[in-house]
Amino acid sequence: MRHICKVFTLALLLLACAGPFRAEAANQGFRPPKSVLDISKENTYPNPTQDLPRLQPSKLAAELLKSSPISIENPDLIRILNETSVSNAPLAVGYRAKVYLGQWPLNYESVRTAVNWEYQQINRNYLDNRGGKDYQHLRYNQETQRIIQGGLTARINRAEDVKKMMLLKAMEKTNLPLAFQTVIGYGTKHSRVYNVAPKHLGYLSAYAPAVNEKGKVTFGEVYLVLKGNKRSLMIKNVTSQGIGAWIPVQDHVSFGFMGSRTPR
Structure with missing residues (x-):
């Protein structure tokens, strides 16, 4: 027992x-693999932190969102619903109204999220130790300011709304600092040492990583429906569209080191 x-x-x-x-x-x-370093402290260009918190819906907005037959995640649409005010009228029996709020991207469903740690080459340092007898140290030194730009892979209506939803979903899934634009400043350095053997040249390549996000966006025409004192949302003409995006990882650099006896 x-x-x-x-x-x-x-x-x-x-x-x-x-x-x-x-x-x-x-x-x-x-x-991040060991070849990727966080340079947020060393970066000579202070990138603004992306802060896209999920909006907390008001009491009325929560009621309207719950009435929608399709999930609504668009933060800009939720903000509009938060600013909506409908007063209760004691003599509203028989009152009917339907207000068109426009066509909106309602939600984004992520299908695939992957990271390319060498999305874009941003720098290359080298050290010539062909005449040396001892190991020499090569360190990263950013020689020019580089702007790494992400974006959507196809045209889509209300692209900025879609980008916000994709950014939120990618940040949730990866837990990485993401932004559609990040900058590596001129003169950014790091203390990690790469040893170049005697009679060799050393090449240190630096890359900016980025997340590849793919999924589906659902669009619909949104109506605010009033029937007496009842308020609800109606969604009409619902469509879906596949979309992808490249979203750079802020203040991270991936390094690749190579030693060679001949110039490359």
Whole structure:
């Protein structure tokens, strides 16, 4: 009996650990490899932090969102609903109205998220040690300011709204600092050392990483419907469109080092 209790206790411990372990394994692809360094402290250009918190809907907005037959995640549309005010009228029996709020991208469904740690080359340093007898140290030094620009991979209506939803979803999935534009300033350096052997040239290439986000955007015409004292949303002419985006990782650089006896 005592043996059975021990086995049962061990099984419970394994089950308790299984969930976090699976979640951690699922995020392995978003962890920066050792070749990627965070240069937020060293970057001579102060990139603004992307702060896109999810809006908390007001009481009326929450009521309207709950009435919608299709999930609404667009922060700009939620902001408009937050600013909407409809007073209760005691003599509103029989009152009907339908207000057209426009065609909106309602939500974004992520299908695939991947990171290209060498999305765009931004710098190359080299050291010539062909005449040396000892190892020489090569360090990263950004020789020109570089602007890394992301964007959508296709044209789409209300592109800025779509970009915000895709950025939010990609930040949630990767837990990386993302922005559609980031800058690596001139003169940015890092203390990591790469050793160049005697009779060799050393080449240190630097790359800006970026997230490739792919998914589907749902559009619809949004109406505010008033029937007496009841308020609700009606969605008509619903369509979907596939979309992709490249979103740079802020203040991160991926390095590739190579030694060679001949110039490259």
